[in-house]
Structures are given as C-alpha cells and as structure tokens.
Amino acid sequence: MSAEKMLPQIIKNMGVKLLLDKAHVPGIRFFETYRKEGGYQAVEKALKQMDPASIVEEVKKSGVRGRGGAGFPAGMKWSFIAKPEGVPRHLVCNADESEPGTFKDRYLMEFLPHLLIEGLIISSFALGSNDTYIYIRGEYAWIVDILEQAIDEAKAAGFLGKNILGTGFDCNIYVQRGAGAYICGEETALIESLEGKRGNPRIKPPFPAIEGLWKRPTVVNNVETLAAVVPIINMGGDEYAKIGVGRSTGTKLISACGNINKPGVYEIEMTLSVEEFLYSDEYCGGIANGKRLKACIPGGSSVPILPANLLLKTAKGETRLMNYESLSDGGFATGSMMGSGGFIVLDEDQCIVKNTYTLARFYRHESCGQCSPCREGTGWMEKILKNIDTGKGKMSDIDLLWDIQRKIEGNTICPLGDAAAWPVAAAIRHFRDEFEWHVNHPEEAQKRNYGLAHYADPIHVPA
Amino acid sequence: MSKFNDEQLKEFSRLVARYPEGKQKSALLPVLHLAQDSFGGWLSAETMDYVAEMLQISPIEVYEVATFYSMYNLKPIGKHLFEVCQTGPCMINGSDDIIEYIGTKLGIKPGETTTDGMFTLKTVECLGACGYAPMMQMGKHYREHLTKEKIDAIIDECRKNAAANN
Numbered sequence: 001m002s003a004e005k006m007l008p009q010i011i012k013n014m015g016v017k018l019l020l021d022k023a024h025v026p027g028i029r030f031f032e033t034y035r036k037e038g039g040y041q042a043v044e045k046a047l048k049q050m051d052p053a054s055i056v057e058e059v060k061k062s063g064v065r066g067r068g069g070a071g072f073p074a075g076m077k078w079s080f081i082a083k084p085e086g087v088p089r090h091l092v093c094n095a096d097e098s099e100p101g102t103f104k105d106r107y108l109m110e111f112l113p114h115l116l117i118e119g120l121i122i123s124s125f126a127l128g129s130n131d132t133y134i135y136i137r138g139e140y141a142w143i144v145d146i147l148e149q150a151i152d153e154a155k156a157a158g159f160l161g162k163n164i165l166g167t168g169f170d171c172n173i174y175v176q177r178g179a180g181a182y183i184c185g186e187e188t189a190l191i192e193s194l195e196g197k198r199g200n201p202r203i204k205p206p207f208p209a210i211e212g213l214w215k216r217p218t219v220v221n222n223v224e225t226l227a228a229v230v231p232i233i234n235m236g237g238d239e240y241a242k243i244g245v246g247r248s249t250g251t252k253l254i255s256a257c258g259n260i261n262k263p264g265v266y267e268i269e270m271t272l273s274v275e276e277f278l279y280s281d282e283y284c285g286g287i288a289n290g291k292r293l294k295a296c297i298p299g300g301s302s303v304p305i306l307p308a309n310l311l312l313k314t315a316k317g318e319t320r321l322m323n324y325e326s327l328s329d330g331g332f333a334t335g336s337m338m339g340s341g342g343f344i345v346l347d348e349d350q351c352i353v354k355n356t357y358t359l360a361r362f363y364r365h366e367s368c369g370q371c372s373p374c375r376e377g378t379g380w381m382e383k384i385l386k387n388i389d390t391g392k393g394k395m396s397d398i399d400l401l402w403d404i405q406r407k408i409e410g411n412t413i414c415p416l417g418d419a420a421a422w423p424v425a426a427a428i429r430h431f432r433d434e435f436e437w438h439v440n441h442p443e444e445a446q447k448r449n450y451g452l453a454h455y456a457d458p459i460h461v462p463a
Numbered sequence: 464m465s466k467f468n469d470e471q472l473k474e475f476s477r478l479v480a481r482y483p484e485g486k487q488k489s490a491l492l493p494v495l496h497l498a499q500d501s502f503g504g505w506l507s508a509e510t511m512d513y514v515a516e517m518l519q520i521s522p523i524e525v526y527e528v529a530t531f532y533s534m535y536n537l538k539p540i541g542k543h544l545f546e547v548c549q550t551g552p553c554m555i556n557g558s559d560d561i562i563e564y565i566g567t568k569l570g571i572k573p574g575e576t577t578t579d580g581m582f583t584l585k586t587v588e589c590l591g592a593c594g595y596a597p598m599m600q601m602g603k604h605y606r607e608h609l610t611k612e613k614i615d616a617i618i619d620e621c622r623k624n625a626a627a628n629n
Binding site: 088097098099100101102103106131133137138139140141142174176177178179180181182193194195196197198199214255256257258259263264265297301342344346350354355358359361362365366368 | 481483486488489490491492493495496518520524527528531532533534535549550551552554555556587588589590591592593594595596600603604
C-alpha cells in the first residue's frame with residue numbers, strides 16, 4: 001500500500017500530538033524533510049548537553065509507561081540495567097507488534113521512521129548500547145526497507161555510526177526480521193529469537209536487564225515507547241508528565257478497528273472519554289452502517305471484552321476514560337485494560353461465541369508449547385468453542401471452558417497463558433446467556449446471531 | 464544442490480556482520496528468509512543443511528527454528544501465495560467469505576496449491592492490519608480492504624504477469 005493511499009486516515013484534531021503531529025507532512029519519511037521539520041534536535045540536545053544519567057532521569061520524570069501492553073514505567077526499567085565492567089550492553093526495540101487489534105507501531109514505522117531512529121539513538125546513548133537492534137515481525141517485510149533506508153540516511157548525516165556529532169559515542173542500529181510468531185513479542189522470547197533460536201520465553205529471573213541478549217545486560221522497549229523519548233527530551237520529563245492524568249502521562253496511540261466508520265491509528269490524550277473516542281467524527285466516527293454497539297475489546301485481543309453497558313461508563317456510573325486507570329476500573333469483574341491500545345469494536349450483528357473462538361484459535365496457534373497448561377489448554381478451549389459455535393456444544397462445556405481458563409492463568413512461564421485465558425473468561429463472564437443460547441438453540445444459532453440482547457441496557461448503579 | 468550466488472553471498476555476509484564474533488547463529492532467521500527467497504519459496508532439508516553449514520551450526524539447530532516459525536514453508540508452494548488473515552478483527556469484517564471465495568474460484572482449500580502450480584491458499588493469524596480488514600499478505604506486501612472484485616483483479620493480474628513472463 002502506498003503512503004498516499006493511507007494518508008486520509010491520519011485524523012487531525014484538537015488534542016496535543018507529540019508523535020503524529022508531523023505525520024501528514026509530505027516526504028516526512030525521508031531525512032531531509034524530517035530534519036527540516038525540527039527532527040534530530042532531541043539527539044543534539046541529549047548527546048551534547050546531557051549525560052546518560054540525566055536522560056534516564058527525564059524519562060523517569062515523564063512517567064511514560066511501556067506502550068507494548070504491560071504498562072511498566074520505562075524510566076524504572078532503564079534504571080535496572082546492570083553495568084558490569086567490560087561487558088557490552090544492548091537496547092532492543094520490540095517491533096514484533098502481533099496482538100490482534102494492534103497496528104499502531106506499523107503505522108509509526110511506516111510513516112515516521114526517523115522518529116523511531118531518533119528515539120533509538122537517544123535511548124542507546126542513555127543505556128550505553130553501541131549495537132542496537134530493531135526486532136520487527138517478519139510479515140512487515142516492506143517496513144524493513146523503510147527503516148534501513150532511514151538508518152542509512154541518519155548515518156550519512158552523522159547521527160549514527162562512529163563518533164556521533166563529535167561526542168565520541170558510537171552507535172549502529174540493525175533491523176532483524178522475525179518469521180511469524182506472536183510469542184516473540186514477549187521480551188525473553190524475542191531475545192531467544194534474536195539469538196537464532198525458537199521463540200521460547202525464558203524463566204525469570206534473571207531479567208534481561210541483568211542477563212539478556214548473549215547474556216549481556218539488555219533493555220527491550222516497544223516502538224511507541226522509544227519514539228516517545230523524542231518529545232520527552234525536547235520538552236523535558238516534567239512537561240511531558242503534565243499531559244494526561246494521574247499515572248497515564250503523555251499521549252497514547254490507539255489503533256481502532258472492527259465495526260466503526262473510521263478505522264485507523266489515532267494519537268490521544270489520556271483524558272479523552274471512551275464515548276468521545278468511539279462516537280466523535282475526529283476519531284472512530286461511530287458504529288458503521290447505523291448499527292448499535294454491542295461490545296468492545298479496548299486494548300488488544302487479550303484484554304477482557306466489555307459489553308456496551310460497561311464500556312462507556314464504569315460500574316459505578318462514572319464516565320470511562322481512555323487511560324490505564326479508568327479502563328481497568330472495576331477490575332476484571334466490570335473493567336478491562338489499556339493493553340496495547342488495540343481497540344476492537346463489535347456491533348449488534350456480531351457473535352461473541354464466534355469471536356471468542358477465533359481468538360482462542362489464535363492463541364492455540366501462537367502458544368510456544370513449553371508449558372502444558374497453555375499448550376494443552378489453548379487447544380481444548382479452541383475445540384470446545386468451535387463445538388459451541390457450530391451447534392455441537394453441551395451446557396457443561398461452558399463450565400468446562402471456565403475451568404480450563406482458570407487452570408491456565410498464572411500457571412505458565414510467560415503471559416501468553418493469561419492472554420489466552422482472559423478473553424475466554426470475560427466472554428463467559430459478560431455473555432454467558434449468549435453461550436447458553438447457542439447450546440439450547442444449536443440450529444437457530446447457525447442461521448442467525450443472538451443480537452444485541454440486553455448488553456446495552458443501562459446498568460443499575462447502587463445508590 | 465543450490466548454493467547462494469555472488470549477490471546472495473554478499474547479502475549473507477551483510478547479515479552475519481551485524482553480530483559479535485562467534486554469535487553468527489543470530490543471523491539464522493534472516494538467513495532462512497534469504498534462503499527461502501533464493502531457492503523457490505520453500506526450505507528443503509538440503510537447503511536447511513546448507514544454511515547450517517554456512518552458519519557453522521548443526522542441522523538440528525536449523526530444523527528446530529524452521530519448524531517453529533510460520534513464515535517458513537517446509538514444502539513447495541505455488542508461484543503466488545495468498546495468506547489470508549482469519550483472526551477476530553478480520554473475521555468481523557468478512558474474512559471467512561474472502562477465504563471461501565478464493566477457495567471456490569481457484570478450486571483449492573486452505574493449505575492447497577492449484578494443479579498448475581500458480582496459486583497456494585493459506586490461512587494465517589493476525590498480521591497487524593486490523594483497521595484495513597479483510598486482508599492478505601502476498602509476497603512482501605499486504606493487500607487490504609479485500610472484496611470479491613479485488614480478489615478477481617489480483618488473480619487476473621497474477622495470470623497476466625505469468626503469461627507475460629513466459
């Protein structure tokens with residue numbers, strides 16, 4: 001797909017834009033334009049006026065949390081890196097974006113590759129990484145070329161390579177292609193893959209900050225997190241932290257998809273309400289084809305699905321906002337998670353059983369197979385859900401599904417087990433009667449969907 | 464048995480040079496991509512043994528990696544590989560119909576290749592194009608917002624290219 005064809009999907013609006021503010025500038029993919037628009041000033045500032053410790057300090061002050069899904073404070077993660085004498089350290093950029101519903105990093109790399117490269121140079125300097133790797137999912141093959149061109153341009157301009165800007169700091173960035181494995185988004189599986197092995201997550205500790213790539217201290221950060229380092233350095237950590245609310249500082253990229261009028265990637269301030277994000281013309285533009293909202297998975301496929309009546313307002317009746325705290329308000333009983341920012345919207349014609357089945361199939365396909373609860377459990381869940389979806393389910397299957405997901409959650413080396421369990425648990429928690437309807441009406445369920453039912457009815461808020 | 468030509472060898476050296484000395488195994492994934500692209504779109508046992516020899520690692524280290532990752536084809540595929548996403552967000556937007564349409568039009572099921580060796584149909588899990596669904600990967604690029612008409616056009620385009628190159 002050409003850049004021109006995708007440009008209309010960049011939506012400008014009133015909120016602060018720190019990452020995508022220049023995405024609409026023609027030619028911004030190339031060094032010359034990016035530089036003319038103020039690019040690489042953060043590298044100059046960081047390398048000439050700051051030292052590594054003060055950069056880490058600014059990132060800590062910014063409060064920026066890991067944008068890959070876990071939401072761990074990035075500055076704190078950086079401060080854990082071990083510095084044994086004579087052992088090289090590495091920064092690895094996690095561009096393995098594979099969580100269903102998530103396509104924000106792809107967008108950032110495709111249209112603003114220099115923003116990522118700039119963030120990588122500063123972060124490499126802060127962490128002392130002379131050889132930095134971008135691990136990108138194998139399917140994003142054309143983006144490898146875009147990134148390698150950006151790296152060559154930055155090198156030619158003296159921002160990469162030996163003795164950058166005369167500071168004595170050397171840095172090279174390499175792009176490593178994966179080959180189709182969701183699990184490689186987990187940081188220790190990614191490191192294994194980068195070492196030329198199967199993507200089997202490692203048992204922690206030791207954490208990568210102590211023993212990572214080739215047993216050297218390593219920091220792995222998501223694309224969006226590393227790009228955010230550029231505005232953090234330009235404006236200072238304190239100023240960055242003033243944007244947003246509470247522990248949800250800065251801006252967040254949200255990739256919106258499903259049954260909405262305007263799917264695409266949006267940069268939001270985390271004070272925006274879910275309702276405005278979903279219905280305003282500046283963002284999703286409402287539900288497509290005049291349909292009604294049934295459900296939404298607000299943070300990538302692994303986070304709990306919410307029925308319409310718990311999405312826009314919390315169980316307490318408060319307006320739900322697009323940020324870490326508000327999306328998880330109510331815990332798993334009535335809330336969800338910010339996750340990776342993959343916002344999947346389902347309209348009244350969608351079948352929750354079928355949707356849950358495709359997600360269970362996804363996790364079965366992507367389980368690395370190391371831990372038996374995940375390897376076996378994801379396969380069982382897929383089979384049972386397929387049976388219910390195709391009219392061969394039994395009522396006891398619903399309880400069996402619940403039992404299996406409980407036995408996967410928390411019992412695996414890495415979070416893929418949890419990621420597989422949560423969508424199934426949330427679907428049963430909130431949509432149990434739709435599952436029961438499938439079991440009780442196997443033939444009818446092949447001809448029509450359960451529909452909206454009561455899932456948008458106002459929730460009774462206890463006084 | 465096939466070996467890398469000069470240009471491919473140059474790329475091989477560029478890939479291996481990215482890692483510290485003695486860590487050349489790190490180049491395995493990129494080198495397998497290079498081998499697959501160079502030797503007919505799939506990895507035979509001979510190709511994998513050759514990669515092992517080039518990287519000075521044992522063949523089993525190559526097999527275990529080649530069988531883990533979904534992008535490596537372990538049997539021959541057609542000239543054009545249609546990898547259609549079927550995960551949640553694509554399903555919501557009609558990927559089941561697209562898969563069925565391609566299958567019916569080409570007379571093959573997912574996982575199969577047409578008898579003329581032109582097309583292979585494969586279903587895949589989420590490729591990160593959820594906002595542009597339904598979609599499929601074709602070689603290095605994505606084909607997005609798929610419709611039956613677009614599928615017709617893509618298949619015609621493939622056949623025309625094949626005729627022009629004969």
